[in-house]
Amino acid sequence: MDKSVEADVDETVADAGPAKAARPRVRRREIGFSTMASLTLSAAIFTFLFLMLSGRAVPIPEVIRDRIEATVNARLGAERVALGGMALIIGRDGIPRVSLTNIKLGNAADGAVAVLNNLGARLSPGRLLQGDLAASELLLSGAQITVRRTASGAFAFGGAGGDESMAQSVPQILDLVDAIFDSSALSSLRTVEAGGIVLSLEDARSGRIWQATNASLVMRRADRATTLSLASDVFNGTDNVAEVQLSVARNLTTSGVSLGATVNRMPAADIALQAPVLSWLGVLDAGLSGSVRAEIGADGRLTSLAGTLDIEAGALRPLPDVPPVEFSSARTYFTFDPSRQRLDFSELAVVSEQGRMTATGHTYLAELNGPWPGAFLGQFDIGTVEYDGEGIFPEPFALSGLKADMRLRLDPFTVELGQIAVDQEEARIRASGRITAEADGWHVAVDAGSPAIQSERVLRYWPLVVSPVTRAWLAKNLKAGELRDVSAGIRYQTGSKPDAILS
Template sequence: MNEDHATDTQALDEKADKAERRKRRRRRVGYWLWGSAKMLVLLVAAGLVIFAMSGKSIRAPDWMQTRILNQLNAVVSDGEVAFQAIGLHFEKGFKPTITVKGLVLRNAKDAVIARVAMASASLSPKALIQGEVRPTDLRLDQASVTLQRARNGQFDLGFGVDVTGDSPDTNDIETKTLGQLLDGVDKAFETPVLGTIETVELTHLILNFSDARARRGWLLTEGRMQMQQDAEKVAISVGFALNYGAAQPATIALNFDTQKGTAVAGFGIKVDQVAARDLASQLPALAWLGVLDAPISGAMRAKIGEDGLLGQMDGTLEIGQGSLQPNEEARAIAFDSGRAYFGYDPKEQRIRFDELSVQTGAGKLVVEGQGYLRDMVNGVPAVMLGQFQIQELSVDPEGVFAAPVAFTGGAADMRLRIDPFKLDIGQAVLRDGDNSYLVEGKVTADTTGWHLAMDASVNAIDPKRLVGLWPLKAVPNTRKWISENVNSAEIFNVNGAVRVNSGEKPVFGMGFEFQNADVRYMDHLPVVKNGAGHGTIADNVLTVVVDRGDVTAPEGGVMDATGTVFQIPDIDIKGPPAVIYLKAKGPIHAAMSLLDQKPFNIMTKAGQPVDLATGRIALEAEIHLRLVKKIEVEDVDYDVTATLTNVRSDKLVTGRVLTAKELSLTANPQDVEISGAGLLGKLPVQGAWHQKQGKEFAGQSRLEGTVELSQRFIDEFGIGLPKGSVTGAGQGQITIDLRRGEDSKFRLVSDLKNVGLRISDLGWALSKNRTGKLEVVGTLGTPPRISKLLIEGAGLRAEGSVKLTA
């Protein structure tokens, strides 16, 4: 046993020696390997230091390129990233930087949505040594990005949308709201490969933006974007240029502040000289700007809610010189500038206008109020309902008004349909001192141009103010007539209407009433005092009716002009014809005084005084003339009819008094006639007085008619027959020629029917049942002169003259 035990002990000792020898060999190998590794690291570090100091770039190793490509494609889960080459170099401070050339980003449909000529990223040295690619900042130059918006207003990162609006179904296209896009940015920067990035900068950025909702596209150039992120938020600012062909391109700058993990974000935009229609196409709150052709500068700030849609937005816009032109066919209406201070609440779809103003060479309008967006289609309103308070309104277009027109305030309710353009004014109130004007109507613009239909009314207005508000070229003849002939009046219940259609003659209509008016209805004639009545303008005809009014004649007293009508049959003609339907009642003296005014001069032409007779007259006249500065006699045509009552004249027939209960008067440019039955002295007469018009007949007139042939005639005309020579009563035809400044000449002829004659000295007699002939010619005067006395009958013919002494 002891030998065996010794043998075993020896064997164990030998094994222990062998194990110790192997352990010493392994320790020597470990020391060699560790020393070699340290040497390798030192050599690599020395190489990196030498390479970094050289400033040269090398092609990134394949493992690094593969790792970068995989990480980028992991970020773009629905697309694919490709590049031409990746280089590696060290920046100052031993900061490793990779450079990617020819970077291309495609979406799931294999459509290119971005190209970047050159991208560079600074890497974390610690992560790189550990085999990880962790960028800390990113720089991209000459990037070209494509962005599309679907017809439903959401954003699409592919080419699946037709800008013409004819794409088959936008529901098959992956679209995102602005908030969702920003939320996607948040999530992208939460991934390991982008989570370490602190800043991103893009220069020379080009954005090709196609908008199916607006049915057009934009190419935005000279873009620059900066992004900064921390653990809680991502801040992005981006700016572009828009080239409209102007010397100075328009610019647009946007900034976003988005909270990570949510769609909530802040959004700001600043524009300079951007076209109104471009802004209108992108923001529902500015859709109403789509009818303007003008540059806009300003700033807006909004929030994006959890739904990814714009929330409360506030902004200020300065509108440059431009025009209102809803379509190419409508004539542009120019303005100088405009301004809008506003806020927008998308939940109520309400725009609050703290100020909305427009300035033109023709005036200024300043309002405040609110608008409601209605009839939304794919996020775009078709209608805006507006309620505005007018703070300032002044109108002074060159050559339109005689003087600037200003209103002290007002209010308006309206509805604007954007396309096709239609502005409905439900009611607008313009305050003008104590008066208020009510306006309603509509303005439209279609393929034929502008169309306007407006109605206005005012309870009361001063004539001077009415003329001041009346455009100089709108029915100018009517305006001129009111200005020159309505001296004072209370005009009330005024209603006006205007209809304008492009390519057609404007149509204007108005109705009004007046009282306490002084109106001149014809030059050289006295004005109508205390007039009351009404007037209309319809179908190009102006009509003014005097329901009550007085005319004070130059002589003879006051005439009642109730019922007189003034009318211009065609208000568009220069120097238009006018018709006066004159009605007047009053003293004959006053009427004759009026008829003797220019251009009639009836009594002067007749050589008769205006106080030819006393009594009353009811007169109607239709007078035609032209409204020109100087009216000649031949420019006036008239037809006068009148009834004279209780007439008495001691001037018509020299030395005789003419009286009548009723006479008729007619007058025209050719003739004046007064007719009827009366008494010449005590002698009954039935006849007419005629006065031919014309210079050659001046002072000459004739009285013709029948007279009673009886003893009263013998006595009245001083025939000189003895008393009792005439019995019975017959008829005689008498003519009296009246000449100014001379005794009147007369001639009487009778058949002596029903007249008995006796000349005792001759023993001759003519019974009443027989006929004969009597002719008397003479001159009326004091005493009368009988130049011819002829008697025939019962076998007698006697002729002679009679000389009477006073």
């Protein structure tokens, strides 16, 4: 072979040799990378399955916890959230969850005002794939919260003391809740469930403390509304344990709030301290059950209220040392118009061992001290008054079609009877008077008159214990006939005999 040809062949082989030799080395690098990726993926899957099957919690680095804490606090203004322990848990359903312990809520002025023992968060898988820790559900177990209500009715958390500037209305509190849940970490949240809550309410106006124990709470968020429901037993410092269910719904478009409350075996005096319009219940020594519904505007002002109350056996007792006026039961349906400060009773019924009464009517809140009334001005149509007892009147009787104008003052307890009108065929009677409860007991002064009344009616409505000598003389000497321009008066004080004047 020609040497030049051999040289060309050798040169060609030399050029091709390295290329062929390099191919195995490239294949070895590709196999190494694929193997590492497979091992990494397998390790991740194995770790995921191990965590899922074992349910073990993996601590989350502090840098991530601090980032979440800073994001939430940036939206809260003066309020602060401090996160304690934070861990990741993979459930058997494969859904990742975050567990937080010892969460403290508060502000710079008062420190922690609420402590949450354990908070579990179900993470959003979609957000997790994007690198974000975002909760879609929260489960809370155990919390201690102190709420203080100021004299004006606003609420402050923890030790805000008498600083009214720290107090907030219900809509403002819900604004704060929305700010928390609008943070990046909680923006996907739709449900919050909580149990084992201990909630203490300190009322500045009355000096009373109520404690709700073992309370359960559910909050749900939708596109246009946030709803919250709470159920709890309530202690008021006595042996009585009441049951309370509360519901709150906030319209995210209008910021209006709907409140609902259902109570069972709650002392009437405790209900009276919760709302000015119900302060008249404070003179009753009785338990009650019922429900109330209220609407609150975005400015925190009450716009409407309606309710029904069933009152158990108890007594009218404005002062501890005043003899009680006992009753077997009472019931009322009412609505309240804040714009007119008017309370309407579509039904008012009282039953006692001596008889029963039904009425409808309305009353205006008057002599206001802030939102709290000093008096109630009322007009009532008394449908029926039935007496079927013994010892007060000589025989059972029934009256209907009565009308009453009156003013009620709570401190001191005073009922001023502007006029009581009885219009029946047998008699037309007009009466007025004053009833007060003082430290030494009841004081009663009632005057009545009629242009004409049958004599037997006078004796029927004359109590047996009032001036019995005069009554006996009339019963003996006044057999029949009609009395004209009759005037009568009754005076009574606890511890003394009733006195009557007839002319």
